[in-house]
Amino acid sequence: MISRYSIIDPVARNNTKYKYIKTEENPSPILNIFRLISGTINIKDTFFNKIYKIRDNNVKFPTEENLNVNYKTMLDLFDDSIKITDLNNYFFKARSNRKFYKSIEVELIKCIIAYKDKNFTESFIYLYRIIEGISYSVPLIFISKKDEYNKTYHDLQSYFGKDKDGELAFFRRFILETFKDEDFFRSNITINLDMIDIEELKSEYYELYLKRIQEKFVVDKVENSFIKIQFIGYYDLLIELRNRFFHNLKGTWSENFDSTELIFPDQFFKPIILHGINWLSIILFEIIKFDLQKIK
Template sequence: MIDRYSILDPIARNNTKYKHLKTEENPSPILNIFRLISGTVNIKDNYIGTTYKIRDNNIKFPTEKNIKIKYETLLELFDENVTLADLNNFFLKARLNKKFYRSIEVELIKSLIAYKDEKYLESFIYLYRIIEGISYSIPLIFVSKKDDYNKTYHDMQSYFGKDKDGELQFFKRFVSETFKDEDFYKSNITIDLQLVDIEELRPKYYDLYLKKINERFILDKAENSYIKVKFIGYYDLLIELRNRFFHNLKGTWQENFESTELLFPDQFFKPITLHGINWLSIILFEIIKFDLQKIK
């Protein structure tokens, strides 16, 4: 079966070096994920012929737009001791869990294209599918590569917690324990209500967001304007919004969204989705960096 999407490489088109960094020469899904989240590729829809320029660098926190892209754009994301030769060698050897990373790649492409097409609800759906798909596997992959068996066993115990309450909480504990000292983890995310194009909807959506965010994760807010949320609290918000939008059981204690509340669901998810892609991309990049260190 012909794949619907092709990842085109605008950096390496006329460059004969570092062929394992070239998406059109190296079929590695890990490379494709890296290039997608760094905003350094084009995506062609082979069925309708449209080409999308992916320039949002979601590895930066917060997201930055790439104005010009070149190999040095890739290097800027790593420590200064990492060279292009190192990256070329890494993506040559990064072949494990290919099927798993391939599934992430496909969902990521769909999320990014939907966002470019301003289909923010659709983009959110694919974003959430990735989170569900990696919530158990990524922590296991990460700890399996550690050298210290005792440390690995201790980490696994802490990720499960006492209540063993599902894979999504397992993933949250993994992120909290593993990255708690990183700058991005200590930072915050601003939900900007000004991104909602229909001004009359902003007060309603502001109230809906507030109801779904645990108060201990809110750092600052301005009525109908913005809400600042802790990094890990944003993960909880993504899960909560998914549950309240896609579940519609009656007679439960959960307060689900009514369709009358979200007359324009794309507008509701517009201030949320890119931050979610940014959040996810940072975690995926941390896994890639960890793999690179192990190979080096």
């Protein structure tokens, strides 16, 4: 298979210390994912000889831009008990589920590159593919690392609905049960319509967004300006937008987006996508932190 993208590590390239945190020394998919979501890496498009500096720190909530990229940038994302040697040791030992994490890495690179190129609809497609791909595996990976069998079994039972209603619902219950006490879970996400470049579309897209969000998750809103929704509600919105935009079954035609409603799809997804990458990155980082603590 021809690889279009390669990862370039801008951190301490001539320093041999802590080599397992360096992507060029340690070709580990889980390391690459961490460096991608923390905004501490560069990506080279080998076809066009173009380098993208990835500086959006999506581990922070909301996303922050990294002004400096070094070991401290990465270390500051963890609590004070984690040292740089711990990270080095973790990424040396974190070798399980390699094929699974490799598939996430590939999709994540394409998602981020499409976002950087302002191809927001394309970016959304890759974002959703990642969510769909991890919806069953991530909860199982998480609970498999727990010490208490009874707690693990109970958690697994709670994630399955009585109607066994699919992997995305399974993943939703995992998020709800596992992270409900975390600060990020109790935080809100604001869809800013000022990001839409075409003024005439703001009112139309405001209504389209609002129609696809369950009212109970709407925290605040100002017409044609912004919609603030809860963290778990944003997950539901991502699923709903995918279903309504990419499905076109005739029996549900009235529920789906008409092409005349989304004259400029990239403008529609523009206010959505970075929040979506941020949402996904937070969950992936929680898995990495949990795994790190188990190895430590």
